[in-house]
Amino acid sequence: MDMPRSILVRVRLFAMQRQAAGTRELRVELQPGSTVADAWSGAVEAVPALAPGRASLRFAVNGSYASPDTPLADGDEVACIPPVSGGADEAAEADDGRRRILEIRAAPLADELATELAERLATVRDGAVVVFVGRTRVTPGTPAPGQEAEAERHAGRAVEELEYEAFEPMALSVLDQIAGEIEARWDVRRLAIVHRTGVVPLGEASIVVVAASPHRDAAFEAARYAIDETKARAPIWKAERFRDGQVWIGDPARTGPTRPEGPPGPARSDPG
Secondary structure: OOOOOOEEEEEEOOHHHHHHHOOOEEEEEEOOOOEHHHHHHHHHHHOHHHHHHHHHOEEEEOOEEEOOOOEOOOOOEEEEEOOEOOOOOOOOOOOOOOEEEEEEEOOOOOOOHHHHHHHHHOOOOOOEEEEEEEEOOOOOOOEOOOOHHHHHHOOOOOOOEEEEEEOHHHHHHHHHHHHHHHHHHHOOOEEEEEEEOEEEEOOOEEEEEEEEEOOHHHHHHHHHHHHHHHHHHOOEEEEEEEOOEEEEEOEOOOOOOOOOOOOOOOOOOOOO
């Protein structure tokens, strides 16, 4: 069988990369045996304005993080993941009591959402329910690599609102991985992570995390890990919007979990 003379891949762009290119997607023609790095080079050749962002990029192939030397096939999708901000699934209960609510929502996260999630998650086995609500604030955060000059232009100004963008299928997959890691480390089997997209006014919730467990130590650890890992790994981007511009916020995405500080397993027994 003759080898194809070329392969065609989709290069997807997000946040500041999308903004620089003026498009969400590029079609790049490559030689057979080409890699993710070759796809990036092809994208830069088509849109030179993308080049400065390479140092802080991570890549994904067909929805999973991948290294630059990953080989590509015809029809593959290469997602360029710039620094991260660091549909909805109903909670389904498995035979072992596992419940996960992992959602990306375009609609506002109502004040009563935390209570609603806790009621959907917690069982009579749970002596602790820990809730974390992340709210938008007026003070600016740390600009993403390449955004320093724009941040300096807005120095001293108040943030007026935030805007979130997500690569939803991959973001939900990463959230599910995080939930699995929490279960393995602390035996916390009932967890919710709901993240907002779109424009979020100051003072409104952008993320709600709820962890339910028989023991409080495990619930606290699970909630802390869930928010920290979501901000570090999920392909969700945040822009701080000012009256006459915006600044993308975040750090290069981490492609895997942090190493546990101690042995995994349930927390010590306690009354609640």
